[in-house]
Amino acid sequence: MAKETRATRALSKAGIAFTVHLYDYDPAAAHIGLQAAEALGEPPxxxxxxxxxxxxxxxxxxxxxxxxxxxxxxFAAALSAKSAAMMKPANAERLSGYKVGGISPFGQMKPIRAVIDESALAQPHIYLNGGQRGLQLCLAPDQAIAALGATVAAITA
Incomplete structure (x- = not known):
C-alpha cells in the first residue's frame, strides 16, 4: 500500500502536520469506521x-x-440548505476520486463543502481516511478544519 495519496499531498502542500497510520482493512466489516477504530486501538x-x-x-x-x-x-441546516441525502456509492467514488471505504475529505477531485461534527473539537487529535482503504491520517481537529475550510456544527443524530 502506498503511503502517499492525493490526500497526503494536499495536506503536505497546505503545510498541515499529520501522521500516517496503516491498518488491515476488512471489506466485510459491518461498520468500516468502527473496524478502523478497533484496528487502530483508538476510541470510535x-x-x-x-x-x-x-x-x-x-x-x-x-x-x-x-x-x-x-x-x-x-447537516442541511449547517449549510443553510433545505435537504440532504446520502450520495450513491458510484457517484461518491466518481466525484471524490476515491473508493468507498477509502474516501478522504482531503485531495478530492474538486473541492466541495465539508461540515465536521463539533465533537471533533473535544479531541486532542482525530483520524480521517487518507485516500486508501486501510490508511488513516491523524491530525489536530483545528488543522483538519482549516485544511478543508470546513464548517463546524452539531450534525450527529
Whole structure:
C-alpha cells in the first residue's frame, strides 16, 4: 500500500502536520469506521468517517465520528440548505476520486463543502481516511478544519 495519496499531498502542500497510520482493512466489516477504530486501538469518537452527500442537490462531505450517524436535517441546516441525502456509492467514488471505504475529505477531485461534527473539537487529535482503504491520517481537529475550510456544527443524530 502506498503511503502517499492525493490526500497526503494536499495536506503536505497546505503545510498541515499529520501522521500516517496503516491498518488491515476488512471489506466485510459491518461498520468500516468502527473496524478502523478497533484496528487502530483508538476510541470510535476519535476516528471520523467521511460521508459523501447531496445537499440541495449539490455535493458535500459530512465528517462525523465512526460511532455516530449524520442527522440529515442538522447537516442541511449547517449549510443553510433545505435537504440532504446520502450520495450513491458510484457517484461518491466518481466525484471524490476515491473508493468507498477509502474516501478522504482531503485531495478530492474538486473541492466541495465539508461540515465536521463539533465533537471533533473535544479531541486532542482525530483520524480521517487518507485516500486508501486501510490508511488513516491523524491530525489536530483545528488543522483538519482549516485544511478543508470546513464548517463546524452539531450534525450527529
Amino acid at each position: 469518537e476519535r476516528v471520523f468517517k467521511t460521508l459523501m452527500t447531496l445537499v440541495d442537490g449539490k455535493p458535500a462531505c459530512a465528517i462525523v465520528p465512526a460511532s455516530s450517524e449524520v442527522a440529515m436535517k442538522k
